[in-house]
Amino acid sequence: MKKLLLFFTFAVWITGLMALTLTLAANAGTGETPQKNEWEKILEELRTEIKDNGYTYTVDYNPACQYSLEQLCTFHSSLGHFNNNVPGSLPGKKTGSGNNRPSRCIGYYSSVKNQGPCGGAWAIGMAGAVEGLMLKTMGSEIDISDQWLIDCNPWGWGCTGGFVDYSMFVTGGAPAESCYPYVGQDQPCNPSCPPLYFIYDWDWVTGPYDLPPVEGIKPAITSYGSVTAGVYVNTAFLAYSGGVFNNCTSGSANHLVVLCGWDDSLGGGAWLLKNSWGTGWGGVDINENGTVDPDEKGFMWITYNCNNVGYAAAYPIPYSGG
DSSP states (O other): HHHHHHHHHHHHHHHHHHHHHHHHHHHHHTTHHHHHHHHHHHHHHHHHHHHHHHHHEEEEEOOOSOOOOOHHHHEEEGGGGOTTTSSOOOSSSSSSSOSSOOSSOOOOOOOOOOOOOOHHHHHHHHHHHHHHHHHHSSSSSSOOHHHHHHHHTTTTOBBBBOOOOOOHHHHHHHHHHSSOOSSOHHHHTTSSSOOOBBOSEEEEETTOOOHHHHHHHHHHHHSOOOEEEEOOOOOHHHHHHEEEEOOOOOOOEEEEEEEEEEEETTTTTTTEEOSSOOSSSSSOOOOSSSSSSSSGTTEEEEEETTGGOOOOEEEETTTTTO
16 A cells, blocks of 8 residues: 555656646747747858858847747738839829939938837838938938827738838828837827828839839939838848848748948949848948948848849838929
């Protein structure tokens, strides 16, 4: 009887110990350290790929790596509501013509924002282009509410996805970030903030579902400071930490960014790309002085057409006409 009791007691103790071990193992898989450990292997493989192929960019762990691509990249052309046979919102382009452009141009852009786990890059991108336009035309930086676009748009777009449509800036005007702050999640629309920032109209470079030619995007940046554009984001893009990104992969655009400059001498030609993943991601030398200024964190140089960068390029137009 005593032997049976001892065996039963030992069995209960072993069962409890196994349960505790399984619980600890499960909890460890949800912490930050295991995720970084997983990234160590990913980064090692990426660096080997970069070295073997002679790519010109670097990778490292950054705060955006704690989120999945499904969280960050929710730009979907399927959500567009445009007829691709219609050239754009205006009868004719206002960006000028001809290819007599400088080999290097830095346009106008506002401070880098951080979308967090909300897939609101489509909103931050459009607000960023309007902020760049206002900086070009008015000479001062403004901060437009991205949350207003996420909450109040009439198309049902939100943290789970969106496309491009600047019409809210035309018909309703955007409130300031200070009145309608970013919270990084879907919430009911707050109509109490006054509209402060309007544009006259907007247009596509070529169309809503096109990858425009490089020489078509350049005039829009020259005229209006910057453009919004889609790009295909993969793991290599997510881990980017500097240099000229040229590890190009074919894929449908899944993220909206701001293109605010170019340099024909970098990797055969590259766009200056402003992202929405905060200043812990990326980092470039915009002024070519050999150092990366803190204000240049959150940016990328990416070779022309790489990862379909430039897809659905569009730009806002001011009342002054530029």
